[in-house]
Amino acid sequence: MDRRLLPVTIAGTGSFLPNDPIPNDKIDDVLGPLDKAPTRVQSFIKAGGNAMLGDSGIDYRHFAVDPETHDLTHTFATLAEEAARHALDDAGMTPDEIELLLLSSPTYDYGTPPTSTILQERLGIESCAEMEIHSNCAGVGKSVQVAFDALRAGRYRTALVTYPQLSSVYLRSCFFNQAKVTKAQAALRYILADGSGALVLKALDDDARDADGFAPHEVLGTYVESIGGRLPPAMTAGAGAADLVAYRNQALVVYENGLHHLDQDFSCVTRNAGRRLLEGGMRMYESLGIDPKTITHHVGSIPTKQLYEDNIELFKEWFSATREQIQFLARKTGYCGGASILIHFDQMVRHGEIRPGDLVGLYSVESSKWMSAGFVVRW
DSSP: OOOSOOOEEEEEEEEEOOSSOEEGGGHHHHHOOOTTSOHHHHHHHHHHHHHHHHHHOOOEEOOSBOTTTOOBSOOHHHHHHHHHHHHHHHHTOOGGGOSEEEEEESSOSOSSSOHHHHHHHHHTOSSOEEEEEEOSTTHHHHHHHHHHHHHHTTSOSEEEEEEEEETHHHHSGGGSOGGGOOHHHHHGGGTBOEEEEEEEEEEOOGGGOOTTSOOTTEEEEEEEEEOGGGSOOSEEEOOSGGGSOSTTOOHHHHHHTTTTSEEEOHHHHHHHHHHHHHHHHHHHHHHHTOOGGGOSEEEEOOOOHHHHHHHHHHHHHHHOOOTTTSOOOOTTTOBOGGGHHHHHHHHHHHTTOSOTTOEEEEEEEETTTTEEEEEEEEO
16 A cells, blocks of 8 residues: 555535525425424414524525425435535536545435435435434534545545435434424524535655645645534434333334434534534644634534624734635525535535635534534545
8 A cells, every 4th residue: 555645635525405495484385284283382483583584694594395295305425425426526527536425314215225325326326435424513523534644655546425414314303202392402493404525635756746745635634523522512413222122112202202303402502603613623623733824714513693793803913814815605595414514515616616726624513412523624
């Protein structure tokens, strides 16, 4: 095996937002009403839901849901496939050129086989290495790190990184035991959205570097951490083995108690998410020996305009950055969880916002157990 550390480039970017954009006043129509929820929850939906939407700064979002039948129009694999094909087209490559396929997502299409293999089949890749990483917002950075290390070590020459976010599988009214739904669980319907992103990475030879020692669109480094060893989770989704330990406590009991619902501790997230995104990003730059003041664009996991405004002064202070360098980017896409940074990065590349020589830091924090991950690219 070639032991040199090869430069790794982003050869292509891609993203996908399913179906027509949904304005705020149509969310309940598409996802189905929570008309059997407790009275206090229905009152919150009418009053608090509108307030949340007003503070979100999001005008439109996308759901992989047929607005008439409420059936899902995509699965995790088919969402990932759309973004993957866009990234492959951007790279001028065919699927059979991919040697390593990585898919990260918060859940999956089947308990087994892995969704990564379903994506492999849909892309028509007869043989490749594949891995699936179970994670939410931090999943993109984790996948990029695995691909980056494998490519620069010479194990593979090409990799496809994908992240599909199918939030609506948790958000449609049919998923809930409505008698057990809480305000926080209902509120997530007004925050999360569906979408997918993808990157094609390639290992280059050393002669691809320019006079300054950089390859085009080079990944300079990656970073992954979890600070959740002593912290309780701030986002949960049940119905796994931990809810099925008791012999009598099986699927029907899980449903009857609403243990399968997606839940979030909003007060904890409001207090901590912005600062932990900043702190994790700073540790990434420090570990890579990069001065954050030299970063041209910071692309982070920022779900709402309110969270952005609550932390923008800290962003500007810590990173010496302007609003143009740290933008709120979810206004027309909604917050697509782990896929968001790839969706926004792809849009910035395609719109010409990112120019040759720009340094781009992409970083996400995941509230489920306070993991975070990211990477830096010199375009």
